[in-house]
Amino acid sequence: MLTIWVTRPVRSVADLGAAINVAAYGPESAAERPVARNLDALADLLREISPRYRKVVVADWGLTGALTSKMLDAFEDAGVQLVR
Secondary structure, eight states, rough: OOEEEEEOOHHHHHHHHHHHHHHHHHHHHHHOOOOOOSSSHHHHHHHHHTTTTTEEEEESOOOOHHHHHHHHHHHHTTTOEEOO
């Protein structure tokens, strides 16, 4: 399985959703796809990519607290590992 590497800063669900779109689908296709801006949309995106990608590594994680916990749950439910 493949790994997505996110090197841009992640400060919101939308930041992470946009980065995953670009990495998984390429810049041209990502421009045509909706960006996951909430946890439900992020969970859908993770389920969509999980057959091919099993890990997302984020170099500059800027989220804390409850949102991080909820994101970790979404990743776990989709079978994708989040490394931050």
